[in-house]
Amino acid sequence: MNYNWKDGNDVELLINGEAFFPSVFEAIRAARHEVLLETFIICEDKVGSELQRTLIDAAERGVSVEVMVDGYGTADLTSEFITAMASAGVRIRAFDPRPKLLGMRTNLFRRLHRKIVVVDAEVAFIGGINFSLDHLSESGPMSKQDYAVRVCGPIVTDIHQASRRLLTYSPQKPPQPGYQTSFANAINRFAGKARILLAVRDNEEHPNDIEEHYLHAIRSASFRLLVANAYFFPGYRLLRELRNAARRGVHVTLILQGESDMPLVRLCSRLLYNYLLRDGVIIYEYCERPLHGKIALVDHEWSTVGSSNLDPLSLSLNLEANLIIRDATFNHQLYEHLQDLAQASCKRITLKHTMRGYWWRVPLIFLSFHFLRHFPAIAGWLPAHSPRLKLLAPAAEESAELNQHEQPGIRFDREKAS
Template sequence: MSDAEVVVDAGRGGRRLRWIAGNDFQLLENGEQFFPRVFDAIAQAKREVVLETFILFEDKVGLALHAALLGAAKRGVKVDVMVDGFGSPDLSREFLESLTSAGVRFRVYDPGHRVFGKRVGWLRRMHRKIVVVDGERAFVGGINYSADHLGDFGPEAKQDYSVEITGPIVGHIHRFALHAIAVGGQGRRWLRRRVAAVQSHAIAPTGSADAFFVTRDNHRHTNDIERQYRAAIRSARQRVVIANAYFFPGYRLIQEMRRAAKRGVKVDLILQGQPDMPIVKIAASMLYHHLLHAGVRIYEYCDRPLHGKVALMDDNWSTVGSSNLDPLSLSLNLEANVVIRDHAFNENLFAKLSTLMEHSCKKVNASDLAGEWSVWRLVRSFFVFHFLRWYPIAATWLPNPRKRALPVQLPDTGETASPGPTRTDAA
């Protein structure tokens, strides 16, 4: 991308995304790097912690997060937590009550109900993973708070990425997170006070990276993240590397990959070879013929389940976030990515992904697929083509209620958790 591309059009909602200069990004690989950095940042918090996650389990990682949040709240730090009701369904009363009684504002996005003991309502989930500490340090990525993001979990441990961020872009992430948690009914006066405090606090440059923060929702910004992927691939001249756990993108994104490969760009996809759900590999493999014949190279990561959602184009553009390239993330869920323009970060990410491709992946060749029955392949391709073409439109036909983040309900009693002692938001 050229330096002249200062403003990025994010589409239908009319939001204009601007490159924000002066940031520093540190790539964090897996829970071994991510959890200590987040927990340390929370331990050092002086004013505020805002945290969103899809999954929070009450295992050793969830308990470590609980201890960090509880410690911050007891020091007088304002702590706001939002989890997804589908992704984090089984937190105990003791876990929640100890936080809320210490003053943690704990919200659940679209708390679901079980039908015959099964979770329902799996569409349009809050899938973001964001932490902002004191409005000066942020974390964005794909790592949840669960032990399966640590290598000692065993063969099912996930391979994933996040970034630690400082610099002016943190202010944009902070304002977004405050707006998101305000949906829980704190009121506009509360929101105005908190946002005004953010706007009055200038964040000094900490590095040389340009960046912008891009999100997806079900109302104004329905395809912003996908548009950024397509624009970056369209602009690529040398290389495209995408590592994505759940890969079944729309027709236009597939076509951009094919066009890039045909014009000589090296397009590499790193997908799941040992998926946590078998349907993931089946769905992605339906696209293999179409991509390989255009010159796209496909690598299946085989060490353990791949959970990452990262990409890079040429030697400057990169993205890290929560968005998969599948119908749920691209058309239904609430997602958040950071887009980074920085040569050093791009090279670091490229080195990490190159190591995966060289040492931990099986390259898929067209000859590996030669045994498939050609008639079945043609029939399957017909239906896959039309599904990819129409699912973004079909997603708009599904029910689209304005879901809310509600104060946590304590298990067993249905009682709303106490918000704890009253505090001055401006403090």
């Protein structure tokens, strides 16, 4: 399926869980027909419990509720948590679930990393925020700085279709939408002024779409380019284009992690600093708390918000979803926010700073660049599989489903996953 630019959309920036969770829960509470939810992580904490209650309430009033979680990111839900939702009619599916080995999760590659919520095919949310307490500042100094958007308009039809298409990975046939698609399309016509395109990354039809949109935007930049990304270890082409943009006079700024929740990724990012700084790229490290955002803007109009990091997993392996947004008002709002973030909560990295101890990093830098240059080919050697969604249900219901669809051997052992 190809996705095209859609005019006439309204887009709202949601910063951190404080803005995201209330907006999503309000939309689900107002749902009349259907809720589709995809996420990498649901935790059994304050946020996960409120999500559970909200989805159960929707299902009990007759709303069709489909929840898709990743079998790696959400491997620790208990049977009680799952059963409470499934018994109320919420259908919960895990993407490629596998039992743990010696207490360790084994399904590392090709994950469902998208974060999408679609309600009644009328309103949708896309971003990088999982359903967990660590996206709220009350969780402490390791709470995440992150972003999502709420959209209405014709683009919601594409997001809705993409999310329902994911359900085809399940052996259990999903129910049909409880409303006329033509009606949903009609009410999605005129909502705002933003032009938006849905960009997805999968291992079938769209393996490079998100990266290609980034490359096109960087090459077309005329005066400013600002990227804020949590896990920055992009492919060689993206690195080269960032450097080329700075060389031709574009004001290129990167905001990266200074307080990392994954120290190894931060180390990898820092191996690239010298390459970028020496050609005029400006680099800030966000030091207030872990940066988890995946956002960027170019010039006065182009922006992107979504789930895709600029690292090998997101660009070559995971299922991801970003919105590409052309709207001057949204671009300006994002720019003002990131400028404030850079000035108030970041430290600027200098070339002099990166040259300290440079001699011992030279071999690592050499290996990093060759790894990035060849990673698309390397990715083809990593474990491949046919993606699947496994229905998580109470034991009796699960047994009936397996017998009906003749799918032995794919039972998800919740005791090992909890």
